[in-house]
Amino acid sequence: MKRHNLALALSALFASSAAHADIIISEYIEGSSNNKAVEFFNAGSTEINLSTYVLEVYSNGDTEAGNTVALEGTLPPNGIFVVAHPQASGEIKALANKTGNLFYNGNDALVLKNGDTVVDSMGQVGVAEYWASEGVEMAEQSLRRKASITSGDTNPDDVYQPHVEFDAFPRDNIDDLGSHLGHGGVEAPEPEPAPDFGACGDPATLISAVQGAGLSSPIIDSEIVIEAIVTADHQTGLEVLKGFFLQEEDADHDGDASTSEGIFVYHTDTDVQVGDKVRIAGLVAEYYDLTQLKNITNITVCGTGQTVTPATFSLPVSSMNDFEAVEGMLVQFDHAVEVNDTEKLAQYGEFGIVKERLYTPTQVAAPGELEEADVKLHTLWVDDARSITNAEDVPFPAGGLSALNSLRLGTEITNPVGVVHYSFDKYRLLPTADLQYVDTNPRMDTPDFVDQGDLRVASFNVENLFNGDGQGGGFPTERGANTPEEYERQLSKIVAALDAMNADIIGLNEVENDGFDEHSTIAQLVEALNAVSDSEWAFVSFGDASYIGTDAITNAMIYRTDRVAETGTAVFTTDVPFDYGSRPPIAQTFHDLANEDEVTVVVNHFRSKGGCKNDAAEGDKDSGDGQGCWNATRVSAAEKLLEWLGGDLTGRAVDDVLIIGDFNAYGMEDPLQVFVDAGMTDLQMAMLGADNLTYMYRGLAGSLDHAFASPSLSEKVVDVVNWAINADEPAALDYNMEYKSDFLIANYFNADPFRSSDHDPVVVAIATVEGDTGDNDGGDPDVDDGGSTPPGGNETPNLDHATTSGSFPIWLGLGALVLGLVRRRA
Template structure:
């Protein structure tokens, strides 16, 4: 073989050495290496996306931010995204350091504790600052963010939107109306919330600042798996979660288990009221024997409803009970209730009165009593004043064997719903709701009705809270609320509406009978209980139902004790 020239040998050696070095390095030169996803840095801080105001100042812009994942709710039946928080906050108390990434379940590998770089468009979604759509999520290690200590009352929560928070103070369950449907509970600092028109000294603005909505991190309605159940008045301490927003309210999505303390245990019986006669008031929440109307939709629900009502009446064990929301079908619905109670407590224990003029409304008031304890004096009477859409029922009683008489006037005044657009019955913005003018006229008519009656006791669902005009009218006319006199303020409520407790149900007595009142109580078996425990079968998990008094209605029953001279029993 012919030898190569020296110059050619030198070039070949040089090429061989270069190729060997390159292969040994295993890669192209570093200056030509492509960058990894985590090498593309954030171009905005989270606080810049949040801004100092209620809305993001970068709306519509695509941004890249860095943070640590604090809450993972990516499933479609959850929030379809995750929360991230900047571990190096900007130090401005007016800007939030948290953000929500609406990522659906596209980035399933993301989990709490991941350090991520997220690319997406900054938007304001119905008041919630978030990234949507998210186009890239790069996991670049791990990190941790300590929850920020937060307390109520709060002047505003915008500055901690999407931030991981912990509430060291005890918070009280004030509302759980949507616990079963949406997994929501309203919590409040400083005890439960009360209606501003129910008692003096309640500030509506402070109620708002004291409140926090606890959600379940889910978008599903009527979820099969429920959050923990609690009674209104129960408490939770050390609550921890991320603060989202939706449907006009800040919502804490828990990141740790929620453990309630039973600060308001179920009362097995009403408090003792003394006396030798017990009188009660009870709204039955549409006890209908006609199926598919206002009450039960089928026979199974009707039996469930009836069992709960019977348990409540047994627990009250009153000598006379004024009833509201009984179907206006003569004595049919009322007698069916009496028969069911007597089947439990003994034949003939209770008897029902026939309402002489029940009106044309779908519901009527009713009255049942124990013939062994009380004897009607005269026939039942009713007001025919057209101001009443549900005419009051009037009956005088004496204890069996004689003695001092008293007169029950059973009422269900005009409700606050179905508001007119204008006129004196429109909502005046004073907290008393609609139809207040009509309820005042009804209260005035009741005062006229009591004139000449022996020892009147006006009772029932008056659809007015304790400091509203109708109650003031009755009190100015010489009647006294026995619950205001005998029930502590913290326990004086019979109904909860939109998280605010108050007394819609009342018992007011004349001056002479007031001397005979030995005590009064409100039996909290309904207003404090989640509605998911009621008789309905449409959405309530079947395992929760019990044939007991709890959530037999949405109103708590009232009871008063009277010490009446004469008679026996």
């Protein structure tokens, strides 16, 4: 409960004798379109000076206010003050004392403060929830404070139930707006008269005074005259901003680093040029949190060819106020930046830049030891300054985005310069000079090995490869391609990646779980690969098994028959926790035909990090330590996998074991430590360091795809490569055709490895040791009678849940002992 019943009873008892002098939120309107208003009521017995009061809006679970509204004037006892959205209906604005930044929805918390003291609140700061209880909702309702409530809710962090203090009325109901408990409002402050326009050089309002030191202007709705220099012109063109940017002359800066010297002017009727000195009269407004000048009543050009000095800027910032302090200004970075987010590059013409790449905390530190970087504080968004979607001429990188002209994450940009703009909840850099790109993360056509060894084993998540019914129909599929044409595009990119990977054995994740016959996805993938490869490829099949588990996707293995042969019996297990969520792991033993050295390869795909609900077990709920949902299930999967590997599960007594796949866990997380504690080597950590990556998520890098080697195999590993063909590439360069014109469908696609998936492959190079497996080059009479049968793999029966233990590996036994002695993290 928001308040205890006793507190409510006492509040009602002493309502008539309240003697404090403070105000409460007495009405809240979250109506259609921009019909939003907040009413404040002086429930005390003394007059209140509102100049120190501010309403803060915390959007979408943020812990820092995104919008603020400063109250003004004085409020007598029982007095009312109403703030309305600037674009609210005329009926609402007629009842308002002022308009302000009321950009909220039913999941945004409101906090009323007097200075730093919380006076009242609605919602819960730090939580993104559409607050509702017993029919009273903050979304799309008008709420009025109960008569019994005469003091504010001063704890904005506790669980919020609106019905405790508010009554609900239909959306857009404003019958009581401007009155509370029978009391009426106060006169709105008289607007300041519009200033005389004057002549060039006459006194004018400084832009710093318009911008103020907060997130919104302190003089909203004021008529002013300013005189400053045009730094960027966006008046004409396709879907442009329809205005220009002004900045104060260097000599007129106020010397306060917290106040911006620049502003956007919404005006196209008078043509201006960069370098013009302009005197202009208009109305100060906030447009979705952007301070601007609009409704221009007079404008004259006072001079041309003028310049201003760009403000020096750097990332990261300490708070969002540091961005606000340069809103509208021309800035130049004092350091190079890196491209860090291109997810919306093709859609909106924007990409994120940071000082250096950001990593998921649990990739580089133990869970809970390192707080996640606030990506917002590290990122500024370079924008093409157009309100156009899926443009055919995205200008980034130089020459325009295309399949053959990518903008890769990690690309360096040397000290960019531009104006800082705010729109769609992001601070943006609109370049005023050509960006200087440095290709510090170039594409590699093949994995960049230092030593290729004799045998290479890879892990590759192919991002939902589904082939419909395998005969040209069955689209759209449950996952993956929506049409046969999309499937052919997806297949061609994956085949290109597999062919160029220079691997001999490849473990695959997210292949359609549709069996092994000629119409199956895995069979057609191998067929397509053989059509372009100089080698002959086969896939591992599982005897009589039609499917591997019950998930729509499965793990798979393919291999080059001229380099390796299957020597064991391919197996998988569906024991808990591999019965649901975590896809069944698969295993097979191979030997290389040159040296007859054997290795058992185990392919995995653990349960993902999302989707835990209230019914998840305690260890599977998101604990907030950075590991996400279902962590206990992933730990259990790792432990069960080691137990399963304790016997000669493929029928071969082999010490060299390689565990690969998508573990849905970053480098330092608990499930991976299970393998390390058992004596296995995390090959990427050992050879590439913690700052390696195969995946990007919301601007944070890390590896979900891993390779672990048993002690004997670790001594033979000579190199590991995360082949950066996917995570660093713009998503628009994949196979999908949605939201693309015919031109973009062609321009963004090439049948190459780049953006063939969303995960990067991991490739392990092994120096094999000459030996004799005694298996007659792949036809081990102790295991199978027919040997390898390309391209369909072997046809030996599946030994699901194999538990043979005749040659229990010594390394695993010792590892299990250590595992039992080490107390695992919960």
